[in-house]
Amino acid sequence: MIRPTLSQLTRSACALAAGLLLAGSVQANPFETTLDNGMKVIVKEDRRAPSVVHMVWYGIGSMDEPDGVSGIAHMLEHMMFKGTETVGPGEFNRRVSAVGGRDNAFTGRDYTAYFQQIPPEHLEQMMMLESDRMANLKLAEDLFLPEVEVVKEERRLRTDDNPRALVFEQLMATAFQGHPYRRPIIGWMSDIEAYRMSDAQRWYDDWYAPNNATLVVVGDVAHQDVFALAEQHYGPIAARDLPDRRVTVEPAQRGPRHTVVRAPAELPFVALAWHVPTLRDPQQDRDVYALQVLSAVLDGYDGARLPRQLVRESQIAVAAGASYGGTGRGPSLFILSASPREGHTVAQVEEALLAEIRRIADDGISEAELNRVRTQAVAAQVYKRDSLMGQAMEIGFLESVGLSWRDDEVLLAGLRSVTAEEVQAVAARYFDDTTMTRAELDPLPPDGSPRRLPSPALRH
Amino acid sequence: MDAMRKTLITLGTAMLTCSGIAWAGPDIQHWEAESGARVFFVESRALPMLDIRIDFAAGSAYDPDGLEGLAGMTRALLDTGAAGLSENDISEQIADTGAAFGGGTDRDRTGFTIRTLSSQTERDAAIALAAKLLSAPDFPQAAFERERNRSIAGLREALTRPATLAARRFSSAVFGDHPYGKESTEDTLGRITRAELVDFHQRHYGARNATVTIVGDASRDEAEQIAQLLTASLPDAGPPPALDTPAMPERMLERIPHPSAQAHVAIGMPGLAREDPDYYPLLVGNHVLGGGGFTSRLTQEVRDKRGFAYSVFSFFHPHQVRGPFQIGLQTRGSQTEAALEVVEDVLAAFIAEGPTEDEVQAARDNLINGFGLRLDANSKILDHVAMIAFYRLPLDWLETYTGHVAEVDAAAIQDAFARRIRPEHLVIVVAGGDGDRGPEGDAASEAATGGAGAR
Numbered sequence: 001m002i003r004p005t006l007s008q009l010t011r012s013a014c015a016l017a018a019g020l021l022l023a024g025s026v027q028a029n030p031f032e033t034t035l036d037n038g039m040k041v042i043v044k045e046d047r048r049a050p051s052v053v054h055m056v057w058y059g060i061g062s063m064d065e066p067d068g069v070s071g072i073a074h075m076l077e078h079m080m081f082k083g084t085e086t087v088g089p090g091e092f093n094r095r096v097s098a099v100g101g102r103d104n105a106f107t108g109r110d111y112t113a114y115f116q117q118i119p120p121e122h123l124e125q126m127m128m129l130e131s132d133r134m135a136n137l138k139l140a141e142d143l144f145l146p147e148v149e150v151v152k153e154e155r156r157l158r159t160d161d162n163p164r165a166l167v168f169e170q171l172m173a174t175a176f177q178g179h180p181y182r183r184p185i186i187g188w189m190s191d192i193e194a195y196r197m198s199d200a201q202r203w204y205d206d207w208y209a210p211n212n213a214t215l216v217v218v219g220d221v222a223h224q225d226v227f228a229l230a231e232q233h234y235g236p237i238a239a240r241d242l243p244d245r246r247v248t249v250e251p252a253q254r255g256p257r258h259t260v261v262r263a264p265a266e267l268p269f270v271a272l273a274w275h276v277p278t279l280r281d282p283q284q285d286r287d288v289y290a291l292q293v294l295s296a297v298l299d300g301y302d303g304a305r306l307p308r309q310l311v312r313e314s315q316i317a318v319a320a321g322a323s324y325g326g327t328g329r330g331p332s333l334f335i336l337s338a339s340p341r342e343g344h345t346v347a348q349v350e351e352a353l354l355a356e357i358r359r360i361a362d363d364g365i366s367e368a369e370l371n372r373v374r375t376q377a378v379a380a381q382v383y384k385r386d387s388l389m390g391q392a393m394e395i396g397f398l399e400s401v402g403l404s405w406r407d408d409e410v411l412l413a414g415l416r417s418v419t420a421e422e423v424q425a426v427a428a429r430y431f432d433d434t435t436m437t438r439a440e441l442d443p444l445p446p447d448g449s450p451r452r453l454p455s456p457a458l459r460h
Numbered sequence: 461m462d463a464m465r466k467t468l469i470t471l472g473t474a475m476l477t478c479s480g481i482a483w484a485g486p487d488i489q490h491w492e493a494e495s496g497a498r499v500f501f502v503e504s505r506a507l508p509m510l511d512i513r514i515d516f517a518a519g520s521a522y523d524p525d526g527l528e529g530l531a532g533m534t535r536a537l538l539d540t541g542a543a544g545l546s547e548n549d550i551s552e553q554i555a556d557t558g559a560a561f562g563g564g565t566d567r568d569r570t571g572f573t574i575r576t577l578s579s580q581t582e583r584d585a586a587i588a589l590a591a592k593l594l595s596a597p598d599f600p601q602a603a604f605e606r607e608r609n610r611s612i613a614g615l616r617e618a619l620t621r622p623a624t625l626a627a628r629r630f631s632s633a634v635f636g637d638h639p640y641g642k643e644s645t646e647d648t649l650g651r652i653t654r655a656e657l658v659d660f661h662q663r664h665y666g667a668r669n670a671t672v673t674i675v676g677d678a679s680r681d682e683a684e685q686i687a688q689l690l691t692a693s694l695p696d697a698g699p700p701p702a703l704d705t706p707a708m709p710e711r712m713l714e715r716i717p718h719p720s721a722q723a724h725v726a727i728g729m730p731g732l733a734r735e736d737p738d739y740y741p742l743l744v745g746n747h748v749l750g751g752g753g754f755t756s757r758l759t760q761e762v763r764d765k766r767g768f769a770y771s772v773f774s775f776f777h778p779h780q781v782r783g784p785f786q787i788g789l790q791t792r793g794s795q796t797e798a799a800l801e802v803v804e805d806v807l808a809a810f811i812a813e814g815p816t817e818d819e820v821q822a823a824r825d826n827l828i829n830g831f832g833l834r835l836d837a838n839s840k841i842l843d844h845v846a847m848i849a850f851y852r853l854p855l856d857w858l859e860t861y862t863g864h865v866a867e868v869d870a871a872a873i874q875d876a877f878a879r880r881i882r883p884e885h886l887v888i889v890v891a892g893g894d895g896d897r898g899p900e901g902d903a904a905s906e907a908a909t910g911g912a913g914a915r
Binding site: 156157312371 | 506507548550551552555557558559560582603606609613614617622721753754755763764766768831832836837838839
């Protein structure tokens with residue numbers, strides 16, 4: 001427990017510790033090892049405060065699901081809190097809470113991850129709990145069925161009642177026809193309704209193995225200690241053969257595609273997406289870095305081209321943006337989006353978005369814009385070190401998409417070395433309407449919009 | 461520059477290790493700037509960056525009647541022109557220094573945040589620019605009209621969402637005519653003029669109405685200069701008059717129709733002030749009730765046992781005077797009544813019997829053992845210290861926090877909840893869910909006759 005009085009005692013030890021660390025291995029941080037069972041362990045020492053993030057990333061996400069059980073990766077993630085042979089339902093959360101921690105989990109297209117943030121002295125207990133549910137999960141119908149209802153509510157909240165989310169769900173389902181990125185992470189409602197407990201059990205049995213997992217620990221720890229604890233708690237779990245991963249390659253798009261969502265909303269909205277490259281070789285894939293810079297020039301800061309031209313100058317849009325990640329196990333999209341201002345149309349903002357790409361393809365970008373993007377990238381590299389969770393997320397994310405935490409500096413260098421000519425070249429190369437998908441939100445007329453009716457107050 | 465930064469990081473990491481061994485909360489230095497602004501500084505050399513937050517008592521509670529939305533719009537327009545710089549000049553200068561400006565308004569506060577590298581060139585440029593935005597905003601007429609139109613468009617869009625409808629009605633019903641109940645509308649936004657922005661800025665953005673919180677890589681001398689630079693040219697204005705305590709509303713249930721699948725439910729009443737004799741019993745008690753995430757009673761009863769909601773929670777949001785106590789959840793429209801019944805049962809039992817000693821122990825354990833985790837980053841320290849600064853809490857507020865929590869027992873919680881959370885003052889708002897009820901659904905007709913809701 002942390003008591004104010006203790007701080008006085010330890011302050012005098014500061015000079016000594018400072019000397020040790022200066023001579024030490026800050027430059028080698030993070031540290032990596034692999035257990036005999038194939039589980040990778042990555043530790044980043046950040047000893048600013050008595051706090052540790054402990055995460056386990058499994059190398060499976062919604063893209064690995066078979067048709068008919070879309071969202072089962074996410075459903076199983078929920079069930080991972082429902083108990084094991086020795087830890088009762090809800091007990092996991094209670095133990096994390098008791099030591100002052102917080103915990104949760106998330107599922108993506110490429111990965112499923114579990115985390116706890118705790119005081120360092122409780123790291124071992126987290127490893128006991130997390131390794132236990134890697135091997136000994138116990139599913140039960142009386143806990144499974146209510147949790148399916150929870151997931152249905154989650155889908156209603158995130159997607160069904162959220163018109164923009166519906167647009168992006170349709171955008172993915174239209175832009176991808178073969179690759180599993182076409183399915184929503186949370187799953188189609190009809191699939192969720194049809195889940196059987198055996199579906200979740202099979203998913204767990206297939207994929208929850210140490211050789212499909214990466215442990216990431218960031219915070220106030222010594223890496224040697226973490227390696228030893230990991231060996232002790234995760235080491236005994238046997239490696240297993242994983243199923244074949246047979247992922248459909250998205251067939252080439254041969255013409256523009258369109259989809260429209262009608263839902264209760266006020267503002268129309270349009271998103272345009274193009275198939276573009278994904279980073280596979282951090283040394284070679286120049287187009288990815290150039291597309292990242294293009295995205296930043298369009299929408300990387302307040303006065304970037306899209307908000308400046310569409311929102312401030314011509315004032316035809318109330319919002320406009322660009323998005324491109326460039327990393328992932330699967331293929332990437334470059335997305336432009338905008339909402340027209342009242343009195344303007346979706347067609348007008350769409351034309352304006354395309355015009356900004358054409359302008360860069362024709363005239364290029366300025367050195368000032370390029371420098372601005374570089375400056376922001378360098379500053380972000382410093383800022384991200386403030387958050388333990390952010391640092392752990394970045395390591396886990398890079399590992400999950402086929403890259404390495406070791407690529408961090410290479411990725412920054414790649415971005416910083418992009419030239420104006422390269423940005424102009426990708427703007428000219430990738431934005432043909434043959435590979436474009438257009439998704440539009442068509443707001444439902446006023447009878448679908450809310451009216452507040454006087455309703456009787458009820459006293460009881 | 462890279463080599464220099466690495467040295468700074470190395471040095472900083474080593475030095476901070478020690479305060480990490482036994483974390484007692486940040487060492488807050490406090491003084492008053494020459495300008496009259498109150499300054500709070502935490503030196504933290506671990507990273508070559510600086511976080512700054514300036515707060516004014518200029519939240520929506522200070523919107524003049526009929527001009528609701530003015531505080532928010534004044535804040536939003538600061539970076540559209542200042543000291544002769546155009547909007548584009550400003551956004552490019554921010555981006556060129558690698559800085560990030562942020563902030564916003566809540567009921568009590570208008571905040572302005574600066575995150576910058578601590579290297580002198582970048583830092584000085586960011587702070588000089590921020591000082592211009594805060595002290596000499598031009599509020600250009602064209603940008604003002606554009607942003608007002610965007611605000612109205614944004615409001616119209618938000619009003620199509622059941623979450624917004626529930627939140628706005630809940631707030632106005634809980635606080636009634638009290639300034640905390642103010643909500644902007646298309647009318648009030650349309651009535652605001654540029655002159656009102658200028659006037660609001662002059663009356664509220666005064667140095668004597670400001671707190672400056674600085675966390676990061678700077679010396680005391682540098683922090684003193686930064687605080688003075690940021691506040692020296694602010695208007696001459698002091699704090700606004702104190703707010704009254706909100707009156708208690710009469711119990712009510714209101715339904716707002718919306719074709720969504722889920723009903724958004726908000727239940728509550730005025731709750732806690734920042735300085736409040738019941739602060740710790742209500743804080744610890746709420747952790748048991750619905751603040752403790754997965755372990756809370758509401759989550760167990762509503763989510764885990766019945767699958768009624770993905771998210772169900774309760775919170776006290778302490779304000780200058782009593783801010784909202786709220787229970788919230790979203791559930792499919794056709795099971796709204798069943799979910800409401802569970803929530804009311806949980807709340808009634810909690811008020812009548814209080815938590816068990818085991819539950820209180822678990823809540824205390826989490827709050828006390830997790831204390832250090834809530835201060836493990838500069839951004840988190842900034843938020844906490846700015847809160848202490850703005851609300852004039854004791855400088856040792858963080859250091860005494862765990863001790864106060866440790867003293868709370870089940871009897872104190874039961875006593876505080878029974879006195880403070882009164883069923884006769886409970887406001888219940890339900891928005892949406894009509895898409896999950898039949899065209900002549902039971903729930904809809906019940907609502908029409910006023911018979912729905914919890915028993």
